[in-house]
Amino acid sequence: MPLLKDMERPNRRIEAVYFMESGIASVVAVQPDETRIEVGLIGREGMSGIAVVLGGDQSPNSTYIQVAGEAQRMAVNELRKAMEASDTLRDSLLRFVQVFMVQTAHTAIANARSRIDQRLARWILMAHDRTRDTTLPLTHEFLALMLGVRRAGVTEALQSLKRQKLIDTGRHKIIVLNRKGIEQLAGSAYGHS
Numbered sequence: 001m002p003l004l005k006d007m008e009r010p011n012r013r014i015e016a017v018y019f020m021e022s023g024i025a026s027v028v029a030v031q032p033d034e035t036r037i038e039v040g041l042i043g044r045e046g047m048s049g050i051a052v053v054l055g056g057d058q059s060p061n062s063t064y065i066q067v068a069g070e071a072q073r074m075a076v077n078e079l080r081k082a083m084e085a086s087d088t089l090r091d092s093l094l095r096f097v098q099v100f101m102v103q104t105a106h107t108a109i110a111n112a113r114s115r116i117d118q119r120l121a122r123w124i125l126m127a128h129d130r131t132r133d134t135t136l137p138l139t140h141e142f143l144a145l146m147l148g149v150r151r152a153g154v155t156e157a158l159q160s161l162k163r164q165k166l167i168d169t170g171r172h173k174i175i176v177l178n179r180k181g182i183e184q185l186a187g188s189a190y191g192h193s
Helices: 076-085 087-113 116-131 140-147 151-163 179-189
Strands: 006-008 016-020 024-030 036-042 061-067 071-075 167-170 173-176
Touching (some): 036 087, 036 140, 116 151
Antiparallel strands (some): 006 061
């Protein structure tokens, strides 16, 4: 799936869900004044269309591809038929919804309580978890949007991680050099103390 492909648009009917095989989709909360902040990531562990799994047909959030990859597309009516036919499938999808809800709660806590460098470290770890690639194709502008901070704050945080030899950076990319060190910096924001 190409970069920035819309999977879901805010308050619009969801026609299809996507099961990610590679890449990353961002779930972004959108305010009426167009303020945006990422509330969750979806990789190969999950799917778009959480509202559909819960019986709804739209979401207040926007979901789009942030790291290009592959996904399987399924029409909503086909997913609903499959969920009705298989308790195992329904239960598995509901478990993913629970995991995603936990992720969004931790994102809210991190955004409220953690320093920018810790939040950035958490985001890099979450992206690395989903791609398993040490090179993450990310821009400062994208990270500022995802973390809900100014671009200058992202630049400063990236430079801090680079000085600590946790990452390297290049044009439109972050290279993970020391995952354990990034985990230590992220601390409880990522789930480690």
